[in-house]
Amino acid sequence: MLLRRSSLLALALVTTLCLAAGVARAADVGDVAPEFEGKDFFNCDSLSLKELRGRLILFELFSTG
């Protein structure tokens, strides 16, 4: 149990560090929004940011966990 908890803490630390490594190079206001590649689509057919060009887009990155 303790080992599992330590592993989880280590994993959390590694994840935090990996994500932190990206923060310095984070997309900012004025930057071109990076495109995403969809795999499964709900409430739409295949979709990309490029296809929505000409509209305002509210783009959200989410996780349920």
Add this chain to the structure above:
Amino acid sequence: MVHLNELHEKYGEQGLSVVAVSKQDRSTVAKFIEEFQPVYPTICEKSDSMRAYGRSSFPSAFLIDTNGRILWLGHPGDLSNAKIDEAFESTKILPAWPAAMKAVKKAFLKDKYADALAKVTKEIEKDRLEEDDATAAAGIQVWLEWYGASALEGAAKEAEEGKVYEAATTYEHVAQVYKKHGLAKQADAALKELLSDPDHKLEFKAGEKLAKIMEAIKELKPKKALKKLGPMLAKKYRETAAGKKAEKIAEALEAELAR
């Protein structure tokens, strides 16, 4: 989610597209959809947008303008209606593409705005479109003409504000997408004039160099990223906007290394 549903309902017809993307698998996202009933497009991605956008916490939201640039970023709950209203006031929305405009859309998505404009103008002149399609075609024509002129105006303003790299890349973009059109000639001439100043030329070169480095270090660990960033910290670029930005990035990377 409720907030995004509300924004979709309130602004969708006006021209706001709400899109939610998750790295999670289909079944997890499907359960989420069943529970929260989002009415907007919700997508499981192959790509890794959290990394591409350099974000560290969920949820993260981005308001993106009509040409794909980030206008605002933060927690979706912090996005005010006032900010969205402001975004609408400063732009023009491209009408939805009718099926009859398939060839025009294809040219547009290939970044051939001048071709798209020529095609839509030809369709309008033929005068054979159904009423709704004709209205959409007229709107598309107006948008394509407005966009280039507006981008040139924006670039001139950026140049005046000293944002040389931003202005120059906008001129380059207009010259590229409106190739063989009068707008491209205007953009080329404005770029030439802007870069005739040696200081501006250095600003532009520094900006280009930093953009390339930023692309190259996206996936690198801080130590390697810092090394790649090295040339941007040279005396030559120190006083440029890109040099100053590079210095801040280097400080952040050093802080990451020290942690």
